[in-house]
Amino acid sequence: MKVKVLQWHAVASWTWDAQDETCGICRMAFDGCCPDCKFPGDDCTLIWGACNHAFHLHCILKWVNSQTSIPLCPMCRREWQFKG
């Protein structure tokens, strides 16, 4: 028997590969987006610090930019550095 595929309808689901489920800054789900965004995913990405704590990129940028001295990780208070 020979089967010919005429149409293909693929469905995928995605999730961020983070240890927590919510952003420690805005308390929204990582798979959702920060309060300023409307669409999760590429529009509102996650970012990891050297300490391995993850936040919405927009949230941690707001925190880093609001600090006058060396910014610390909101979770562990180590110096905040973006994971290279």
Added chain:
Amino acid sequence: MVDVSRVQKELTECNRDSAISGVSIALHDGGSSISHLTGTIAGPQDTPYEGGTFRIDIRLPGGYPFEPPKMQFITKVWHPNISSQNGAICLDILKDQWSPALTLKTALLSLQALLSTPAPDDPQDAVVAQQYLRDKSTFLNTARYWTEAFAKSDSTGMEEKVQKLVEMGFPEDMVRSALLSVNGDENMALEKLCSS
């Protein structure tokens, strides 16, 4: 702008287990502003604040949660790190040690911990701190009295009771300690004063 959705989540989360945690938050005076709140803390056990309910004025600055909430005791409290005059609080996480990962609930829990462990070397109220360091028993008595007089709902009218008994001719300090020892019961205090 205050992050409204975060604050709403915080209120729900904090009040869910307030019976266990001993802290709760409500809109200030039942008002409608999400940036003016009132917190309550149950006085910790085995401290002179035990049995009291302490109210905290909470104001959220526009930059919250990137700036710390402004907290101040509404209920008068006798504690080295809290102003006996205006309720101002000396606590690092409400100042330069604030982190946006902290919440109103964790801040109130920190205040509860502060009530349990005063730091007299970094005082907000120098008079209270001096007394704490030099005369601990007077400190404990005063703190207990303030809890009795200001932090208990059934203690309203304490000053009136004191005044009434003083007018009967008893010395004020004896009246206060008598009232304190019987949890503010006027008749029992009178009995105690008469028999001493």
